[in-house]
Amino acid sequence: MKIFSSLSLFVLIGTCATQKYTTKIKNIKDSIQLVDSTLIIKYANTITTDEFSKHLYTYASDDFEGRKTGEPGQKKAVEFLKTYYINENIESAYGDDNYFQTIPADFFSNTNIKSSENVLAFIEGSEKPDEIIIVSAHLDHLGISDDGHINYGADDDGSGTVALMEMAQAFTMAKKDGYGPKRSILFLHLTAEEIGKRGSEYYVQNPVFPLENTIANLNIDMIGRVDDIHKNNKNYIYLIGSDRLSKELHYISEKVNNAYFNIDLDYRYNVEGEKNRYYSRSDHYNFAKNGIPVIFYFNGEHNDYHLPTDTPDKIEYELLKKRTKLIFATTWQLANQEHTLVTDENNELLK
Numbered sequence: 001m002k003i004f005s006s007l008s009l010f011v012l013i014g015t016c017a018t019q020k021y022t023t024k025i026k027n028i029k030d031s032i033q034l035v036d037s038t039l040i041i042k043y044a045n046t047i048t049t050d051e052f053s054k055h056l057y058t059y060a061s062d063d064f065e066g067r068k069t070g071e072p073g074q075k076k077a078v079e080f081l082k083t084y085y086i087n088e089n090i091e092s093a094y095g096d097d098n099y100f101q102t103i104p105a106d107f108f109s110n111t112n113i114k115s116s117e118n119v120l121a122f123i124e125g126s127e128k129p130d131e132i133i134i135v136s137a138h139l140d141h142l143g144i145s146d147d148g149h150i151n152y153g154a155d156d157d158g159s160g161t162v163a164l165m166e167m168a169q170a171f172t173m174a175k176k177d178g179y180g181p182k183r184s185i186l187f188l189h190l191t192a193e194e195i196g197k198r199g200s201e202y203y204v205q206n207p208v209f210p211l212e213n214t215i216a217n218l219n220i221d222m223i224g225r226v227d228d229i230h231k232n233n234k235n236y237i238y239l240i241g242s243d244r245l246s247k248e249l250h251y252i253s254e255k256v257n258n259a260y261f262n263i264d265l266d267y268r269y270n271v272e273g274e275k276n277r278y279y280s281r282s283d284h285y286n287f288a289k290n291g292i293p294v295i296f297y298f299n300g301e302h303n304d305y306h307l308p309t310d311t312p313d314k315i316e317y318e319l320l321k322k323r324t325k326l327i328f329a330t331t332w333q334l335a336n337q338e339h340t341l342v343t344d345e346n347n348e349l350l351k
């Protein structure tokens with residue numbers, strides 16, 4: 001299967017009078033120095049399939065009733081996350097034992113949606129604590145269908161949820177050993193994605209850390225399954241948005257993958273004008289709209305998408321682990337590389 005690339009597009013249109021665009025891109029690629037290879041592998045390897053399945057069989061169980069925004073199942077989900085972070089000694093973004101950003105019911109105007117919560121766990125950077133990398137996944141799902149079936153949402157987005165939990169744990173282990181991130185990392189579990197990305201909309205309107213200091217958002221929405229296109233090559237993940245605001249982010253992501261994982265990064269849904277419009281369909285979009293470079297990680301739709309049959313037994317745990325490790329390593333690079341990630345607007349190498 002041919003992998004489409006949006007890169008060829010900007011190579012073609014980007015020619016400049018002073019220096020060829022291809023040369024500028026090459027300079028960006030050459031400027032990226034991977035950091036801490038040994039440490040990245042060591043702590044990425046603390047992420048295990050056993051923990052994924054343990055968490056996911058709870059998170060996508062009957063008990064959580066499909067996690068509909070504002071409903072009792074969603075409240076169980078946020079309590080579950082809070083308890084996890086407390087037990088793991090991972091701090092809240094508020095510096096106390098409140099992990100919730102409460103969204104009042106008013107915000108969901110003209111609906112019968114009740115108040116809801118984003119969950120924010122935080123690891124403060126050791127050298128540049130004001131610079132924030134946000135790793136996000138939505139915590140809500142569709143709830144119970146009219147016919148009484150629970151929409152378990154194991155992939156959507158239980159997979160992203162447990163990925164955040166495991167990454168936060170791995171970064172915390174590193175920190176205990178003296179290898180904490182230089183920049184800060186916010187693990188942001190967003191509510192109300194399924195009703196229009198409202199949790200991320202609320203966050204960008206009420207950011208806990210200034211958006212101008214938020215250097216990137218890596219958003220995960222469904223990374224535990226395989227779509228029909230990739231039945232015969234499961235070693236893939238769709239990346240959407242990575243080159244839109246920061247070519248440097250795009251090439252960091254590629255370089256990290258090439259160095260450690262060799263996953264097929266499939267960009268077909270990143271093509272401008274692509275009919276599914278995934279770039280605007282999950283929470284990262286609210287960050288991108290604010291000029292923050294994003295990567296959206298996604299396995300594509302499958303036969304159980306938005307159905308009660310999206311259950312934890314169908315998750316490909318080895319794949320979920322490998323994809324999470326890629327996101328972990330990319331986050332580590334962004335948090336620890338010498339210079340701060342730049343947007344194309346501010347990139348001297350593109351001038």
Ligand SMILES: [Zn+2]
Binds near residue numbers: 156
């Ligand atoms: Zn989703």
